[in-house]
Amino acid sequence: MTASASPFITPPSLLDHVRPEALAVPHSGIVEVMNYGRERPGMIPLWAGEGDLPTPSFISEAATRSLAAGETFYTWQRGIPELRAAIARYMTGLYGVPEDPERYYVTGSGMQSIQICIAMTLSPGDEIIIPTPSWPNAAAAAQVAGAHPVLVPYAYDDVHGFSLDLDRLEDAVTPRTRAIFINSPSNPTGFVAEHETLRGVLDIARRHGLWIIADEIYGRFYYGAGEGGLAPSFHDVMDPEDRVLFVQTFSKNWAMTGWRIGWIEAHPSLGPVIANLVQYATSGVAPFMQRAGVVALDRGESFVQHQIARARRGRDIVADAVMATGRVHAAKPPGAFYLFFGVEGETDMRALALKLVDEANIGLAPGTAFGLGGERFIRLCFARGEAQLAEAADRLVTWLTR
Numbered sequence: 001m002t003a004s005a006s007p008f009i010t011p012p013s014l015l016d017h018v019r020p021e022a023l024a025v026p027h028s029g030i031v032e033v034m035n036y037g038r039e040r041p042g043m044i045p046l047w048a049g050e051g052d053l054p055t056p057s058f059i060s061e062a063a064t065r066s067l068a069a070g071e072t073f074y075t076w077q078r079g080i081p082e083l084r085a086a087i088a089r090y091m092t093g094l095y096g097v098p099e100d101p102e103r104y105y106v107t108g109s110g111m112q113s114i115q116i117c118i119a120m121t122l123s124p125g126d127e128i129i130i131p132t133p134s135w136p137n138a139a140a141a142a143q144v145a146g147a148h149p150v151l152v153p154y155a156y157d158d159v160h161g162f163s164l165d166l167d168r169l170e171d172a173v174t175p176r177t178r179a180i181f182i183n184s185p186s187n188p189t190g191f192v193a194e195h196e197t198l199r200g201v202l203d204i205a206r207r208h209g210l211w212i213i214a215d216e217i218y219g220r221f222y223y224g225a226g227e228g229g230l231a232p233s234f235h236d237v238m239d240p241e242d243r244v245l246f247v248q249t250f251s252k253n254w255a256m257t258g259w260r261i262g263w264i265e266a267h268p269s270l271g272p273v274i275a276n277l278v279q280y281a282t283s284g285v286a287p288f289m290q291r292a293g294v295v296a297l298d299r300g301e302s303f304v305q306h307q308i309a310r311a312r313r314g315r316d317i318v319a320d321a322v323m324a325t326g327r328v329h330a331a332k333p334p335g336a337f338y339l340f341f342g343v344e345g346e347t348d349m350r351a352l353a354l355k356l357v358d359e360a361n362i363g364l365a366p367g368t369a370f371g372l373g374g375e376r377f378i379r380l381c382f383a384r385g386e387a388q389l390a391e392a393a394d395r396l397v398t399w400l401t402r
């Protein structure tokens with residue numbers, strides 16, 4: 001007789017044996033709306049944090065050339081020397097910091113940079129302070145590591161937009177706090193920390209002996225006045241020995257979101273630790289992608305400028321149109337490429353995002369996906385061409401004023 005499954009034994013769920021921290025991280029509220037709407041004909045997708053332009057061919061071709069040349073072997077954990085040198089040139093050009101390749105470590109994305117910074121700074125049970133609403137991945141990565149994200153909501157008003165209350169930030173410090181995560185310019189709020197705020201955060205970190213994880217990936221997307229169209233940076237206010245770790249990526253500036261390549265900037269003394277953490281994660285980034293990174297940095301400036309100009313126009317098109325309806329709560333964002341706004345009379349933003357898919361054929365991301373303080377808002381990504389954004393604004397205005 002052959003054995004068959006007994007109808008009286010319920011098979012144990014494999015999920016019961018998964019580490020609780022891995023089970024506890026929330027599913028993305030952005031992906032839910034994307035999955036709901038992605039197949040609709042004519043949909044204008046403004047839900048994700050990326051533009052509509054593919055990677056420029058002069059960048060992609062550098063990867064193909066490298067592959068054709070057989071660069072398919074394991075490589076440096078910290079990144080190939082040519083890329084580290086190119087990053088150093090680029091960062092010196094932007095921020096005037098000393099040109100030192102030893103400060104830069106190539107990673108498999110901005111996301112992986114965050115994971116490595118967390119692995120360097122937080123033990124299980126430790127706390128990291130994160131101003132919110134914020135891109136949810138940093139808090140989730142901390143949770144996966146067994147640490148606790150402590151969410152501190154930004155202050156908000158329609159005139160000034162979002163701002164960081166430094167007293168509230170310092171009140172959140174406990175004996176378990178190890179780090180503060182600062183994303184400026186911010187996804188999703190568009191908040192940009194001015195120098196005074198950055199100095200204030202640095203003072204708090206110094207007083208309490210904390211790390212700062214500075215996610216400045218949108219630093220080029222800055223619409224305020226100031227030097228060279230560059231958002232204020234911790235580079236401008238810190239001393240070399242401050243405990244600041246910078247998260248960076250190729251994703252946004254060079255339209256390379258699908259590539260998965262970024263970097264960490266950190267004090268050279270941290271090199272052996274970062275190299276080890278790369279080793280035990282991915283053991284290094286594919287060399288052909290790194291060759292493309294060199295070309296992006298060395299020859300991509302006019303493309304970056306083109307993207308920034310496009311985003312600035314996009315911001316004006318959508319913000320001017322929807323704010324004129326009188327039903328929208330928003331301040332024009334000074335940085336990044338998102339309009340994060342509330343809608344008079346709408347309280348359930350997840351339901352609103354689904355409704356806008358059905359009734360206006362536009363895809364936005366509900367603010368509920370971005371943590372404490374995001375509940376009243378919805379996010380629109382304006383890193384796209386004028387014609388499409390004008391059409392999206394039209395649809396949104398028609399829906400809002402019907």
Ligand SMILES: Cc1ncc(COP(=O)(O)O)c(C=O)c1O
Nearest residue numbers: 049109110111135187249251262
């Ligand atoms: C604030 C912020 N940091 C980091 C990232 C990570 O980018 P990537 O993993 O594509 O390099 C993103 C992506 O949307 C982001 O918005």
